[in-house]
Amino acid sequence: MRLVSFNPYRSIGVPGVRYIKPEMVFKHREEIAEADWILFPEYWQVNFLVYGLKKRIFPNINTYHLGHDKVEMTRAFWAVCPENTPYTQILASTDANIEQVLDEFTFPFVTKEVRNSMGRGVFLIENKKDFLEYAQKNSILYVQEYLPIDRDLRIVYLGDKVITAYWRIGAEGQFHNNVSRGGSISFDDIPEEAIRLVEKVARKLGINHAGFDVAEVDGHYYFLEFNHMFGNQALLEKKIPVGRLIYEYLQSQSIPPREPDKPLIPRAS
Structure with missing residues (x-):
């Protein structure tokens, strides 16, 4: 396979990959056109690679489009697993909608910036002042019920398939569970039901590379979000050969080469 990657860090361990700087994409157009797979393009590259150059990308187009922001992601969850989605309102930041949220939600509740990750842009709203400050800074109100958890999966x-799962346990007194925000990792007592749920939903949505964040409340599981570019500290700790697994998956998806003298469409007799 001829592989081109735009992210050397995430392509470590993938055999035979050729790294090209994202900003050099059009200077290497011919080489990219010859590649069998394009790995880890930046979001701004995705549409012209897939729709213009007809390239297969990893992660795939479903993963990029649905994972681009929390609005798209949540609507996808509403479509395929509404019972596993926390109660959420997505509204324009108008005076009327601000009042609607204040009437509908009880404190505390959670707000999020539409495009952010690693716990950034996720806020615990404990009073009206907190919410008004959030609303003034965001043109879209993403408001979600608060789930009483001290960890998530x-x-x-x-x-x-799922290749690993772990608990992210928030530091004492902290709202965020993200490892990047001081959370700790535990691989103990991972519920099989949550793994099966993720596999089912990922397959329904056609996602092929993501870290899903799942909360458990009284034995019920809720999707918080997923990230197509997720942290790999836990994967390194478990010595999971991510590069090899990516390569094996790409091999399994590759189209066998056509014999040169065999036409794609039979000639008319």
């Missing part, structure tokens, strides 16, 4: 899906 990060479930890593690659290709067509």
